Amino acid sequence: MDMTGIIGNIAALLTTFSFLPQAIKTIKTGDTKNLSLPMYILFVTGVIMWICYGVRNNQLPIIIGNVVTCLFASVILGYKIKDTFIRK
Template identity: 55%
Template sequence: MNLTAIIGYLAAFGTTASFLPQAVKTIQTKDTSGISLPMYILFTLGTLLWLIYGIMEPSLPVAVANAITLIFAATILVYKIKYK
C-alpha cells in the first residue's frame, strides 16, 4: 500500500468516525433541534454523490467512507424529519 492510499484511508476513517457520536446521540435522545434540515439534506445528497464518484472512479477509500457516512447522515436526516 502506498502513502497516498494510507492517507486516503486515514482521512476516510477520521471523517467517517466523526459522525458516529452525533448519530448515537440523535438516536438516543431523538433531539434534532440543533440540526439544520436544509444543511442535512444537502450534506446527505453530497455524500451520496461522493459515494457514486468513489464507485465510478474507482476509489475504495472514497466509496467506503461515504457509504458509511451516508448511513449515519441518512439516519440523522430521518430523525430530523420524523421528530421535527
Template identity: 65%
Template sequence: MDLTNLLGNSAAFLTTISFLPQAIKTIRSGNTRQLSLPMFLLFVSGVFIWILYGILNEQLPIILGNAITFLFAGTILVFKLRDLRK
C-alpha cells in the same frame, strides 16, 4: 501501502467516524431541534454523490468511507424529518 493510499484511508476513516457520536446521541435522545435540516439535506446529498464518484472511479476508500457516513448522517436526517412531522 503507499502514502497516497494511507492518506486516503486515514481521511475516509476520520471523516466517517466523526458522525458516529452525533448519530448515537440523536438515536438515544431523539432530539434534533438544534440540527439544521438544510445542512443535513445538502450533506447527505453530497455524500451520496461522492459514493457515485467513487464507484465511477473505482476508489474503494471513497466508496466505503462515504457509504458509512451516508448511513450515519442519513440516520440523523431521518430523525430530523420525523421530528418535523410532530
C-alpha cells in the same frame, strides 16, 4: 499501500466515523433542535454523489467512507425529519 492511500483511508475513517457520535447522541436524546435540516438534506445527497464519483474513479477509500457516512447521516436526517414534520 502507499502513503497517499494510507492518508485517504485515515481521512475516510475520521470523516465517516465522526457521524457516529452525532447519530448516537441524536438517537439517545431524540432532540434535533440545533441540527440543521438543510444541512443533512444537502449532505446526504452530496455523499451519494461522492459514492458515484468514487465508483467511476475506482477509488476505494472514497467509496467505503461515503457508503458508511451515508448510513450514519441518514439516521440523523431521519430523526430530524421526524422531529420537524411529525412531532410538531
